[in-house]
Amino acid sequence: MTHRKVNRRSFLGTALAAGSAPWILPSRVWGERAPSRTLNVAIVGGAPARSVGRQSRAQVVALCDVDDRRLAGPKKDYPDAAAYNDFRVMLDEMADDIDALAIGTPDHSHFPIAILAMSMGKHVFVEKPLANTFHEAELLMAAEQKYQVACQMGNQGHSGGNYHQFKAFAEAGLLDGVTKVVSHFNRGRRWHPWGDVPGFPEGEPVPEGLHWHLWHTTAEERPFSGRYHPGNWRGWYRYGMGAMGDWGPHILDTAHRFLELGLPTEVELVHVDRHNAYVFPYETTLRFHFPARGDKPPVEVYWYDGTANRPPEGERSGTAGKVLLGGKYDFEGGTHGATLQVIPEAVRKEVESELPRFSTGSNHYQNFVLAALGEEKCRSSFDVAGPLNQVFNLGVIAQELGLQGQTLAFDPQAKRFVDNEAANALLVGPPPRKDWEFLYEL
Structure with missing residues (x-):
C-alpha cells in the first residue's frame, strides 16, 4: 500500500471515529452494480449539481449534505439513495458503488471533496468556481492528469x-x-x-440538524453564524469568490x-x-x-x-x-x-x-455523464x-x-x-x- 493510500485510509478512519455516520442507511444491497451504461452518482451539496442525477443515464445512489434540512428534499426525490452528512464516510463505505460525484457545496470545500474523490478513481462534476485558491486549482489540474478521470466544472453555458x-x-x-x-x-x-464588517461574526446557536464542524472541511473552524450559512458564505474571502x-x-x-x-x-x-x-x-x-x-x-x-x-x-x-x-x-x-x-x-x-x-450537442450535465461513460470529452474539463x-x-x-x-x-x-x-x-x-x-x- 502506498504512502498516499495509508494517509487516505487514516483520513477516512478519522471521520468514522469522530462519529460521522450515515443519516439514513441505504435500502438496497450495495455491490449490485448498475449496468455499465449507467453512471452511479453521489450528489454532494445542493443544486444545480443535482441536475447531473437527472440525466437519463445517471443513477443517484448517494446524497451528502452537512445540513439535515437540506437533505430532506433530495431524499424524497431519491428514496433508495443512501444519505450522509460526511463525504469522507460516504466515500469510505460506498467506494465500490459510486462512479462519480456531483459537487455543489460552498466554494472553499470544492477542492477537498473533489481531490479525495479523484484519488479514489471517481469522476467529478464540480460547480463553479472550481477552487477557492490559485494553488488548489493547480492541484486539481494536476490530479486530472494523474488519475485520468472525467472532470467537469459546472459553468453550464459552456x-x-x-x-x-x-x-x-x-x-x-x-x-x-x-x-x-x-x-x-x-x-x-x-x-x-452587511455594510462595514470589522471582523468575523460572533457565534450564534447552531441550528438543529446542521453539522457545523463538517461544513468547514479544510478551513479553520469558526463559531456558527447566519452570515455564513446558508448562502452568505460567498461574500467572505475565506469561503467564496464573490x-x-x-x-x-x-x-x-x-x-x-x-x-x-x-x-x-x-x-x-x-x-x-x-x-x-x-x-x-x-x-x-x-x-x-x-x-x-x-x-x-x-x-x-x-x-x-x-x-x-x-x-x-x-x-x-x-x-x-x-x-x-x-x-x-x-x-x-x-x-x-x-x-x-x-x-x-x-x-x-x-x-x-x-x-x-x-x-449544438449534449447539455453540460449530459456531457459529463457521457464523458464519464467514455463516449464524449468534457467541454469544461479542468485543463x-x-x-x-x-x-x-x-x-x-x-x-x-x-x-x-x-x-x-x-x-x-x-x-x-x-x-x-x-x-x-x-x-x-x-x-x-x-x-x-x-x-x-x-
Whole structure:
C-alpha cells in the first residue's frame, strides 16, 4: 500500500471515529452494480449539481449534505439513495458503488471533496468556481492528469449555444483581432450584505440538524453564524469568490478559451468601493493584461461588478455580459449560453447572413455523464476550466489587497507575482487545518 493510500485510509478512519455516520442507511444491497451504461452518482451539496442525477443515464445512489434540512428534499426525490452528512464516510463505505460525484457545496470545500474523490478513481462534476485558491486549482489540474478521470466544472453555458457559436466564429477567424473584452455583472446578490464588517461574526446557536464542524472541511473552524450559512458564505474571502467567481465562469468562459488567453501578466485594481479585509467590496473594476499569443494581439480584459458600477455605454450587454472589440466585427453577448450578436445593429443587419452556422450537442450535465461513460470529452474539463478559474483567483487577490490603482505584475511561467510576497501568499491561502494537509500532497 502506498504512502498516499495509508494517509487516505487514516483520513477516512478519522471521520468514522469522530462519529460521522450515515443519516439514513441505504435500502438496497450495495455491490449490485448498475449496468455499465449507467453512471452511479453521489450528489454532494445542493443544486444545480443535482441536475447531473437527472440525466437519463445517471443513477443517484448517494446524497451528502452537512445540513439535515437540506437533505430532506433530495431524499424524497431519491428514496433508495443512501444519505450522509460526511463525504469522507460516504466515500469510505460506498467506494465500490459510486462512479462519480456531483459537487455543489460552498466554494472553499470544492477542492477537498473533489481531490479525495479523484484519488479514489471517481469522476467529478464540480460547480463553479472550481477552487477557492490559485494553488488548489493547480492541484486539481494536476490530479486530472494523474488519475485520468472525467472532470467537469459546472459553468453550464459552456455546453450551450454560445460555446458552439464562439467555437465556429474562432475557427472562421472572426475573433483573431480582438484586443479588448469588457465583462460585467451588475445584478444585486449576496456579496456585501452587511455594510462595514470589522471582523468575523460572533457565534450564534447552531441550528438543529446542521453539522457545523463538517461544513468547514479544510478551513479553520469558526463559531456558527447566519452570515455564513446558508448562502452568505460567498461574500467572505475565506469561503467564496464573490461576484467574479460566481458569474465570471458564465460570462468569460468562451472568450478565455477561444481567444486562448491563458494567464495574464498584469492585474490592476482600477476601482474599488468600500474595500474590506473580510468580505468583498461593494464595487470593483479590474483590468487583466494578456500578452500576444502567436499571431493574436495582446488583449485587455475588464471586469466590472456592483449594481451601479457599469461599463461605459457601448461596452456593456444588459446587466450581465460581455463585449468583444477589435476583431473583424465587434460583438456583445450575455451570460451562460447566450449567443453573440454583432454590434452596432446596422452592421449586424448587413453581415448576419454571412456569419458561420453552428450546431449544438449534449447539455453540460449530459456531457459529463457521457464523458464519464467514455463516449464524449468534457467541454469544461479542468485543463480548460482551471486556467480560467486561476484568472479569477488573481482578480480576487487584487480585490482582497484592495490597493486602488495598483498593478500587480504576474509571471505566467513561474505562476507567481513579481516582487509581491503578500500577493504570493494569497495564491496558496491559509494552511489547511489539522488532518487535512495530505490532500495538498499530490
